[in-house]
Amino acid sequence: MNVIKAIIGTGILVAPMAFYNAGWLNALISTTLIGLIVLYSKQILMSGLYEIAKRRRVPVFTYAEGVVEALAEGPPCMRGLQRVLRCSVNSFLFVYHFGSCCVYVVFIANCVKDLGDHYWSIWDSRIYMCYEILPLCLIYCIPNLKSLVPYAMIANFSLLFGFGIIFYYMLTNLKPFEELNAFQDFRLYPLFIGATLFAFEAPGLVVSIEANMKNPKSYVGLTGILSQGILIVILLQLFFGLFGYWRYGDEIKSAILQSLPYDEILGNTARVIFAFSMFISHPLQGYVAIDVMWNNWLKEKVAENMAFALELAFRMCLAICSVLFAIALPNLTLILSFVGAFCLSFLGLIFPAIIDISVRYETGYGPAKIYLLASILLIIFAVIGGITGSYVPIEQMVRLYINGTDLTG
Template identity: 80%
Template sequence: MADQFYGKDNYDPYEHRNVVSPISNFGALMNVIKSIVGTGILAAPMAFHNAGWLNALISSAMIGIIVLYSKQILMCGLYEVAKRRRVPIFSYADGLVEAIAEGPPFMHGLQKILRGSVNTLLFIYHFGSCCVYVVFIANCIKDFGDHYWAVWDSRIYMCCEILPLCLIYCVPNLRSLVPYAMAANFSLVIGFGIIFYYMFSNLQPIEELQQFQDFRLYPLFFGATLFALEGAGLIVSIEAKMKTPKSYVGITGVLSRSIFIVILLQLTFGFFGYWRYGDGIKSAILQSLPYDEILANIARVIFAFSMYITHPLQAYVSIEVMWDNWLKDKVAEKRAFALELVFRMCLAVGSVIFAIILPNLTLIISFVGAFCLSFLGLIFPALIDISIRYKTDYGPAKIYLILSVLVIAFGIIGGATGSFVPIEQMIKLYIDGTDLAG
C-alpha cells in the first residue's frame, strides 16, 4: 500500500483545517459505504453474467485491489501536496494541478486542461449516478405497482420523483446527511437479508453456469464493477469534512475498511446472484425476485427508500463542483442561499429528465463507470503519485513508478473498451430496437 507521508516537512495540513460541522470516524465510515454501496452492488449479478462466474471472481478481486491502491495514493498525494504548499487542504482538481507542477517537465503543460477535466468528470460521474438512482427507484416502485394496482410506464414513476427529490436536495451538508446515511445503511441490512434469502434458495447446479462469457460482453462487466467499487469525488469530500482525518488512510484506516466491506459485498452478491438466477438475471437483482410475494416487494420498497434518502449524497459533489467552484462567486451574497436551493432543485429535476431520456440501467452504469472512473479513480491518482515522487524517490527498483504506470495502462485500456461497448449498445437499443446487454 502507498506510503502515507512522502516528505519531511513538519507542517501538518490536518492540524490547520477549520472544518464546519465535522464528521466522526463512524460517520465517515457510514458515508463512504453508502456513497459506494448502491445500484452498482445490485447490478453485480448481471456483471458476473457478462464475464462468467470464475472470470468475474478473479477480475473483481483484482479490480478491487487496484481501486483500493489508487484511492490510497490519491489521498496520500493530496495530503503531501498540501503539506509542501503549506495549506490545509486541496480539492481533487487543485491538488492534481499542484502535484503535476512537482512532476516531470513534459507534464506541466497539462495543468490547465487537467483542472477542467477533473471537475467535468466529477460532475458527469456523480450526476450520472443520480440518474442511475432515479431509474433504479422508478423500477423498484414500478415492479411493486404493476402487481398491486396498475401497469404504468417507468417514466411516469420517474416524473413522480421530482417533488420528493427537490425536497431532500435541500439538506445542506455532509454532516446533516450522516443520519440519512445511517438510516439507509440500516435499511440496506434488512434489504440485503431478504435478497440473500432468495439467492440462497433453489440454487441451480453451478456446472450450468458459464465460467467465462463471450469476451465482447467483458467491457460491460468492467464498467459495472468499477461503478460498484468507486466513488472518487465523495472519497475526497468526506475526508475533507472529518474531525480526525489522520485515521482515514492506511491499511486499517476508515477508507480501507470501507472498501474491504464493499469488495466483499460485490463478490458475494455477484457470485450467488448469478448462481441463483443464471442467464435469466435482470439488470438489477431486485427485478429477478418474484412479483407476487410480500417479502420480495418489501425489499423493493426498502431499496427504493434507501436510494431516495441518500440521493443528495451522490449529488453532493456535483453541487460542490458546479455551485462552489463556478457559480457561487457570481451571485450576490444575500441571494446566495436562495439561489443555491434553486440550483439544487434544478439538478434534481435534471437528473430525472436525463433518466427519462436514457432509462437503460445496465448501459448507464457501464458507461459512467468505465468512462469517468477510469480517469478519476485510476489514471489521475497515478499521475499524482508519479508527480509527487518525481523529485524524491520511486522506491526500490522504481516500484512505485512501475505500479503507477500499470494503473494508468489499466485505466486507459479498461476505460476505452468499457466506454465503447455501452455506446455501441445504446445505438442498437434506440435505432435497431434491440438490447444486447440483456
Template identity: 60%
Template sequence: MTDKAPNDYDPYEHREVAHPISDFGAFLNIVKAVLGTGILAAPMAFRNAGYLPAIGCTIIIGIIIIHSKLILLSGMYELAKRKQVPLLTYADAMIIGAIEGPPALRCTQYFMKGLVNVMLVVNHFGCCCVYVVFIANCVKDFGDYYWEEHDSRIYMAMETVPLCLIFLIPNLKALVPLVLVANVTLIFGFGIIFYYIFSDMAPFSGMAAIQDVYLFPFFFGATMFAFDAPGLIVSVEANMKSPLHFRRVCGVFVQAMLVVVLLQICFAFFGYWSYGENIASTILQNLPYNAVLSAIARIIFAFSIVISHPLQGYVPVDVIWNNWLKAKVAENKQFGIEMIFRTVVAILSVLVAIACPNLTIILSLVGALCLSFLGLILPGVLDICVKYETGYGPIKIYLLLSMLVVFVGLLGAAVGTYVSIQEWVFTYTRPNHTVRGFYEGVLNEKHSHDLYYL
C-alpha cells in the first residue's frame, strides 16, 4: 500500500516478479500456447465454411479475441490501480468488478470468483489430457508403420516420465528456451506440410467458395477456440518484466496474435486447396505414412505439444497451488511440496487420458463453455463493470463493444454446445459404435458430418 493518490499509483512499478519474462519470451510463449493442435484442423475448418467466408470470418474472430483480451488486461490493471495493489488475479478482478459495477451484478461477486477458478482449472487441465492423447496418436502413427502396432494407451503411459520432468520447471521464464526450440522445430514441421501441400496441388475448382450453412458452426467453433488461451495469456502478462509492452495496442500480445492469425489463414487456405474435399480432420492424416519426411513431421508436432503441455498445465497448478494449497504448507517445505504437486498433476493428466482416451467428445463441450466464458463473456462483463462509474464514452461506444464481445461469447457457447452434441450423437449412433479419437479420421462422404476435435 502507498500514500499516492489512486490516479498516481502505477501497479506495474510495484509489481515484483521472481523470474520476469522478456518481451521476446512472452511473444514465444503466446505463439506456442495459441498455436496448438487447433491449427492442424484449420484446413478442415475452411472446408466447412468455404474459403471466402472462412478468410473474412477468421480475421473478424481474431480481432474480437484480441479485443477481448486487451479489455480484460486493461480492466485488471485499472482495478489494481484503484485498489493500489501490484497485481490482481483474474478471479479477484471479477470480485472487485462486480462490487464496483452495476448494482444487479454485486450479488454475484463470489460466484464469479469461483466460476473463474473452476473454469480455468477444468479447461487447461482438460487441454493437458487432450495433448496426452494427441502426442500418443502422433507417435503411434510413426510406431505402427516403422515398428509394430500397439494400443495408444501404451504410448500414453510412455509419456509419463518426460511430462513429469518438464512439468517440474517451476516458472514460465525457465520454459522459454524449450519453447524457442519447439517453435524452431515447428517451422520445419510446417515446412514439411507445405512441401506436401504444394507438391501435388489439386485444381482450384476443387475448393468450395461457400459451403452449406449447416456446416458453418463447425468452422466457427474450431476457429474461435483455436485462438483462445485466456488463463495463460493473463499468466504471461503477470510474469513479464515490462507488462505494459504486452497489452498496448501494438504490443507483444497483438503482434503474437497477428502471426497466429496470418499463419492460420495461409495454412488453412492452401491445405484446403491441395486436398479439397479429401481434407482430413487434421492435415497430418493426409500425409503419407510410408515417407520419412511425413514421419518427421509427426514427431515434430508430437514434440511441440510436449512443450505445450506444461504451458497449459501452468494455469491449473498456479490456481490450485496459490489459492488453496500454498498457505497451508510451511514455508521451508513449499518448494518440495510444489514439485510433488506438479508431478501429481502431470501423472493425473496421463491417467485421465488412459482411462478415457475418447474424452475429447466431453472436453469439446466443456472447452466450448469454459473458453466462451473465460475468453469473451467475463472480459466483456468486467469491462462493463470497470467503466460503470467513469462512463462508456460517446454514444456509449465502450458499452456497445463490450456487449458485442459478450454476445459473441454467448454465440460461441451455443455453437460449441451444438457442435459437441452433434459429435456425441453421430459418434455413438454409428452402426459399429466406434468412438473416434482426437487424431483419427473423419468420414468425408458428401452428406456426412465433418467432425473434428479442437
C-alpha cells in the first residue's frame, strides 16, 4: 500500500490528458512499456543499493550515498565522478521535489478556481495561487511531520471517496469509441512521456520504504512488494487514462477534475477532497527538498543558536518560491511534463543504470554481458526521453508567452 501511495499522485489525474497527447492505442502500448522499464530500473536501483550496503556492512545507504559507494567499485573511468554525482543526485532530488511542490500549487489553484468560477466570479488561477502563500507558510512552520499524521489520514481516506466520484463520472456517458484517436500528432508525444514518467516515479520515497521494512529482502524480485505495487500502478494508469480519454475525448482538460461538472455536488466535492489532499501533501514533498538543501549544504554554514530560526525561514522561503514559480509557469501539463522528463530521466533511469554497471563490474555482467547492455539501453532511453520530453514543454511555454495565450490551461 505504501508503494502504491508513494507513486500515485497528481500523475494519475493527468493520465487522460496524457492519453490524448499520445492517442489511445499508442498510449496503451507506451504506458505499459514505460511502466515495465521503470519497474526494471527500480529493481536494479534497490538491488544495487542493497548489495553495496551489504558489502560495506552497513544497514542502509541514502540514494546519493549509494551512488557514490557504488562508483567506488565500478569501472576506473567512472570513479572520478563520485563528487559530481553526489551533488547531481541531491540537486535532482531537490529540483524534482520542488517541482512537485509547484505542480501541487497549480493543482490546488485549479481546483479552487473551478469552484470560484461557478459560485462567485471568474478570476485568474494565479490569484488563487497568491492566496496559497499564507496557508503554506503556516503549515511549513510545523517542525515535525508527525503533527500532520491525523490530517494525512483524513486526506488518504477521503481520497478513496474522491477517486470513487471520478470513476462514476468516467464510466457514465462514454463517447463513441471510434471518435478517439488511436495515434495523436507525434509532436505531442513528448508531453505524454514526461507526464507518464512523472506518474510512475517516486525515487526518494521508494528508497525510503525499503529502508523501513521489517524484511527488506521481500522488497525486490519478480514477485517482490515493489513489483506488485508498480504492476498495480501500471494497471491503474492504463484504466484511468483510457476511460478518462474515452469519456471526455478532445475536451479533456489538464487534470480530469477540471472536466467534472461544475454544477453538481459530487464533482465539487471531489475538487475539495483533492485540493485538501494536495495541500497536506505539499509539505511532505517540500520536506524532502528542505532536507536535501538544508542538511547537505546550508546547516553546517550557520551558527548553532541561529539554526532553528534560519531553518524555519528557509522552509517558508521554499513555500513562497514554489508559489512564485507556479505563478510564472501555471500550465499544469507543461510543468508536470518538464519535471517528469528532466528530473526523473536521471533519478529514475540513468542513476540506477550507473549503480548497476558499477556494482556488477567485479562480478560480471552475465552471459553476453546482457546486464551491461540493458543498462546502456536504459541510459540511451533516458537521454532521448529526457531531451525530447524537456524540450517540447519549454518550447510550448515560450510560445505561449510570446503569443500572449492563456497559460493556465
